[in-house]
Amino acid sequence: MYLSAILDHVKRSFYRAANAIFGRIGRIASEEVIIQMIISKCIPVLVYGLEVCPLTKSDLKSLDFPVNRFFMKLFNILSNIQMVNDCRVYFGFDLPSVIIVRQSKKFLSINATYTVS
Secondary structure, eight states, rough: OHHHHHHHHHHHHHHHHHHHHHHHHTTOOOOOHHHHHIIIIHHHHTTTTTGGOOOOOHHHHHHHHHHHHHHHHHHTOOOOOHHHHHHHHHHHHHHHHHHHHHHHHHHHHHHHHHHHO
16 A cells, blocks of 8 residues: 555656656757656656665556557557557657666665675
Protein backbone atom coordinates (compact mmCIF):
# COMPACT_ATOMS: atom_id res chain seq x y z
CA MET A 1 0.00 0.00 0.00
CA TYR A 2 2.78 2.41 0.92
CA LEU A 3 4.69 1.81 -2.33
CA SER A 4 1.60 2.36 -4.46
CA ALA A 5 1.02 5.70 -2.73
CA ILE A 6 4.61 6.70 -3.54
CA LEU A 7 4.17 5.66 -7.17
CA ASP A 8 0.92 7.63 -7.44
CA HIS A 9 2.67 10.70 -6.06
CA VAL A 10 5.58 10.24 -8.48
CA LYS A 11 3.23 9.93 -11.47
CA ARG A 12 1.28 13.01 -10.41
CA SER A 13 4.54 14.93 -10.12
CA PHE A 14 5.54 13.82 -13.62
CA TYR A 15 2.19 14.93 -15.04
CA ARG A 16 2.49 18.26 -13.24
CA ALA A 17 6.00 18.89 -14.60
CA ALA A 18 5.15 17.71 -18.13
CA ASN A 19 1.98 19.81 -18.27
CA ALA A 20 3.91 22.85 -17.03
CA ILE A 21 6.38 22.44 -19.90
CA PHE A 22 3.64 21.75 -22.40
CA GLY A 23 1.60 24.69 -21.12
CA ARG A 24 4.52 27.11 -21.37
CA ILE A 25 5.84 26.20 -24.80
CA GLY A 26 2.90 24.25 -26.24
CA ARG A 27 3.15 23.85 -30.00
CA ILE A 28 5.66 26.70 -30.39
CA ALA A 29 8.73 24.51 -29.92
CA SER A 30 9.60 21.49 -32.03
CA GLU A 31 8.93 17.97 -30.82
CA GLU A 32 12.68 17.43 -30.34
CA VAL A 33 12.91 20.38 -27.95
CA ILE A 34 9.86 19.30 -25.98
CA ILE A 35 11.16 15.74 -25.68
CA GLN A 36 14.59 16.94 -24.54
CA MET A 37 12.94 19.11 -21.90
CA ILE A 38 10.85 16.14 -20.71
CA ILE A 39 13.98 13.98 -20.55
CA SER A 40 15.93 16.56 -18.57
CA LYS A 41 13.18 17.91 -16.29
CA CYS A 42 10.42 15.31 -15.93
CA ILE A 43 12.00 11.86 -16.18
CA PRO A 44 14.23 12.52 -13.14
CA VAL A 45 11.05 13.32 -11.18
CA LEU A 46 9.61 9.98 -12.26
CA VAL A 47 12.60 7.72 -11.53
CA TYR A 48 14.36 9.43 -8.60
CA GLY A 49 15.29 6.94 -5.90
CA LEU A 50 13.22 4.07 -7.29
CA GLU A 51 16.27 1.93 -8.08
CA VAL A 52 16.38 0.94 -4.41
CA CYS A 53 12.67 0.04 -4.20
CA PRO A 54 11.41 -3.51 -4.80
CA LEU A 55 9.26 -2.83 -7.87
CA THR A 56 7.16 -5.47 -9.59
CA LYS A 57 6.61 -5.65 -13.35
CA SER A 58 3.20 -4.12 -12.77
CA ASP A 59 4.77 -1.20 -10.90
CA LEU A 60 7.24 -0.64 -13.73
CA LYS A 61 4.48 -0.73 -16.35
CA SER A 62 2.47 1.78 -14.32
CA LEU A 63 5.47 4.15 -14.47
CA ASP A 64 5.65 3.72 -18.26
CA PHE A 65 2.02 4.73 -18.67
CA PRO A 66 2.47 8.51 -18.13
CA VAL A 67 5.29 8.59 -20.66
CA ASN A 68 3.20 6.75 -23.24
CA ARG A 69 0.31 9.16 -22.61
CA PHE A 70 2.68 12.09 -23.04
CA PHE A 71 3.77 10.79 -26.45
CA MET A 72 0.15 10.25 -27.42
CA LYS A 73 -0.60 13.86 -26.51
CA LEU A 74 2.49 15.26 -28.21
CA PHE A 75 1.98 13.45 -31.51
CA ASN A 76 -1.85 13.27 -31.45
CA ILE A 77 -1.87 9.48 -31.40
CA LEU A 78 -5.22 8.05 -30.37
CA SER A 79 -4.56 4.45 -29.35
CA ASN A 80 -1.76 2.92 -31.42
CA ILE A 81 0.87 1.88 -28.87
CA GLN A 82 3.17 0.60 -31.62
CA MET A 83 3.29 4.09 -33.11
CA VAL A 84 4.12 5.48 -29.66
CA ASN A 85 6.95 2.95 -29.34
CA ASP A 86 8.24 3.86 -32.81
CA CYS A 87 8.28 7.55 -31.85
CA ARG A 88 10.11 6.83 -28.61
CA VAL A 89 12.73 4.73 -30.40
CA TYR A 90 13.17 7.37 -33.11
CA PHE A 91 13.85 10.07 -30.51
CA GLY A 92 15.99 7.79 -28.30
CA PHE A 93 13.61 8.04 -25.35
CA ASP A 94 13.94 5.19 -22.84
CA LEU A 95 10.92 4.16 -20.82
CA PRO A 96 11.13 4.67 -17.05
CA SER A 97 11.06 0.88 -16.57
CA VAL A 98 14.22 0.54 -18.66
CA ILE A 99 15.93 3.41 -16.84
CA ILE A 100 15.02 2.04 -13.40
CA VAL A 101 16.21 -1.49 -14.22
CA ARG A 102 19.50 -0.07 -15.55
CA GLN A 103 19.94 2.09 -12.43
CA SER A 104 19.04 -0.83 -10.14
CA LYS A 105 21.72 -3.02 -11.71
CA LYS A 106 24.24 -0.22 -11.34
CA PHE A 107 23.19 0.39 -7.73
CA LEU A 108 23.44 -3.31 -6.88
CA SER A 109 26.85 -3.70 -8.53
CA ILE A 110 28.23 -0.65 -6.69
CA ASN A 111 26.68 -1.80 -3.41
CA ALA A 112 28.06 -5.33 -3.90
CA THR A 113 31.63 -4.04 -4.34
CA TYR A 114 31.38 -2.05 -1.11
CA THR A 115 30.04 -4.96 0.94
CA VAL A 116 32.72 -7.37 -0.34
CA SER A 117 35.63 -5.04 0.41
